[in-house]
Amino acid sequence: MFIALLTAGCVSLDPHYDRPAAPVPATLPGAHGESTAVVGDWQKVVNDARLKKVVSIALNSNRDVQKALADIEAARAQYGETRASLFPTVDAELSHTRSKTVASGLSSASQADGAVSSFELDLFGKNQSLSRAARETWLASEFTAQNTRLTMIADLTTAWVTLATDNSNLALAQQTMDSAANSRNIVARQMAVGTASAGDVSSAESVYQQARASVASYRTLVAQDKNAINLLAGETVPESLLPGTLESLGDNSIALVPAGVSSSVLLRRPDIQEAEHNLKSANADIGAARAKLLPVDFPDRQRRGRQRLAVVAVQPRDAGVVVRPLHQPAAVHRRQQPVAAALCGSGEKGADRHLREIDSERV
Numbered sequence: 473m474f475i476a477l478l479t480a481g482c483v484s485l486d487p488h489y490d491r492p493a494a495p496v497p498a499t500l501p502g503a504h505g506e507s508t509a510v511v512g513d514w515q516k517v518v519n520d521a522r523l524k525k526v527v528s529i530a531l532n533s534n535r536d537v538q539k540a541l542a543d544i545e546a547a548r549a550q551y552g553e554t555r556a557s558l559f560p561t562v563d564a565e566l567s568h569t570r571s572k573t574v575a576s577g578l579s580s581a582s583q584a585d586g587a588v589s590s591f592e593l594d595l596f597g598k599n600q601s602l603s604r605a606a607r608e609t610w611l612a613s614e615f616t617a618q619n620t621r622l623t624m625i626a627d628l629t630t631a632w633v634t635l636a637t638d639n640s641n642l643a644l645a646q647q648t649m650d651s652a653a654n655s656r657n658i659v660a661r662q663m664a665v666g667t668a669s670a671g672d673v674s675s676a677e678s679v680y681q682q683a684r685a686s687v688a689s690y691r692t693l694v695a696q697d698k699n700a701i702n703l704l705a706g707e708t709v710p711e712s713l714l715p716g717t718l719e720s721l722g723d724n725s726i727a728l729v730p731a732g733v734s735s736s737v738l739l740r741r742p743d744i745q746e747a748e749h750n751l752k753s754a755n756a757d758i759g760a761a762r763a764k765l766l767p768v769d770f771p772d773r774q775r776r777g778r779q780r781l782a783v784v785a786v787q788p789r790d791a792g793v794v795v796r797p798l799h800q801p802a803a804v805h806r807r808q809q810p811v812a813a814a815l816c817g818s819g820e821k822g823a824d825r826h827l828r829e830i831d832s833e834r835v
Contacts, residue, residue, distance in 0.1 A: 483595070483596055484597040484600060484601065484759055485596055485597055485601065485758075485760075485762040485763050486601055486604070486755055486756050486758065486759030487755055489751075489752060489755050514527065514622070514625050516727065517726060517727045518629065518727075519724050519726065520721065520726070522712070522713045522714070522715065523629065523713075523725070523726075525713050526628065526701070526705060526709055526713050527628060527629070529705050529707065530625070530628055530704055530705040530706060531621065531624075531625075533705060533707050534624050534705065534706045535706055536624060537620055537621055538706075539620075540613075540616055540617035540620040540621075543613050543617070544613045544614055544617055546613075547606075547609050547610040547613040548610050550606050550609070550610070551603070551606040551607050551609070551610045553606075554602050554605075554606040555603045555607075557599045558599050558603060595766075596762075596766045597759065597763055598763035598764065601756045601760035601763060602756070602757075602760045604752075604756040605754075605756035605757045605760065606753075608749045608753035608756060609749070609750070609753045612746045612749035612753065615742040615743070615745045616746050618742035619742035619743045619746060622742060628701065628704045628705065629726065631697060631700045631701050631704060632701060632714075632715060633715075633721075633726070634697050634700075635694065635698065635701065635714060635715055636715035636717060636718040636720075636721055637718050638690055638694045639715065639716060639718070640717040642687065642690035642691060642694055645683065645686040645687045645689075646687055648686065649680065649683035649686070649687050652679045652680040652682075652684075653680055655679065656673075656677055656679075659672050659673050659675075659676040660673060660676075698714065701714070
């Protein structure tokens with residue numbers, strides 16, 4: 473009988489997991505064959521030394537990245553706590569009692585110490601399912617952190633290149649304003665000698681003011697770009713690490729992602745893998761919910777101890793209690809399918825959204 477109970481603990485009521493079919497074509501639009509070189513490390517994409525240093529600073533100081541790492545630690549701790557329910561627990565107890573008889577004036581004392589052990593026979597795998605759910609949530613948090621890092625790197629790289637672009641536009645606007653100022657001075661001298669009219673002066677002044685407004689606008693954009701970089705980096709980035717004009721950057725400052733790859737690379741995206749682990753976690757939660765529909769909670773408690781100075785009755789072994797919920801099955805069953813369906817739809821939506829992003833970039 474004991475062996476039968478132990479082997480029954482291997483039962484799992486988790487639904488069989490099948491990876492949902494991704495709603496994407498086999499190959500990306502315009503692809504020719506499958507490329508063997510797929511970029512997997514951001515340092516292979518970012519070649520500019522200054523940008524590499526900025527990204528390294530951001531990986532250590534970005535607030536979103538720090539929060540994602542903290543979420544990993546929280547999920548890991550939750551997994552450890554859930555997994556601990558699979559093993560027996562032992563608690564120490566110590567008690568001391570002292571009494572005095574008024575008539576005789578005598579006093580007596582007794583002391584007992586011991587240990588109480590408890591273990592729940594997981595006959596239908598409820599604790600195993602909860603442990604698997606916590607583990608999948610932990611793994612999902614790992615991919616969430618990866619996605620947060622990649623998103624931050626992409627946003628930071630975009631802001632860095634945008635700053636270089638706005639620096640180029642600012643330099644061009646400055647040259648235009650200087651040229652417009654020279655033209656205005658020439659027209660003013662021509663008007664002084666009678667070779668230009670007041671309309672010519674007004675037109676030259678208008679061109680100069682437009683160029684001046686453009687300079688002010690691009691200066692604002694440059695300041696905003698720097699603020700965006702500092703926000704993403706989590707601290708103030710030194711001027712020496714900021715780019716100059718776009719023309720000053722090398723041709724290979726940022727490597728191009730190879731074309732002609734299979735759409736299966738979408739499955740390697742951290743957010744897609746995060747969605748799949750969340751789906752597996754929900755799958756395990758369904759198994760735990762199913763286990764609650766069956767007789768569970770066979771507590772096995774045992775007390776061992778010793779007494780000093782007086783005899784203290786040791787509590788007998790607790791009797792096993794069978795708990796069978798009577799009114800929960802319908803509610804639990806109704807909660808099973810919507811959670812899994814929602815997470816499955818979330819994963820499919822993510823894959824479809826990423827394909828649309830790729831299509832937009834290729835246009």
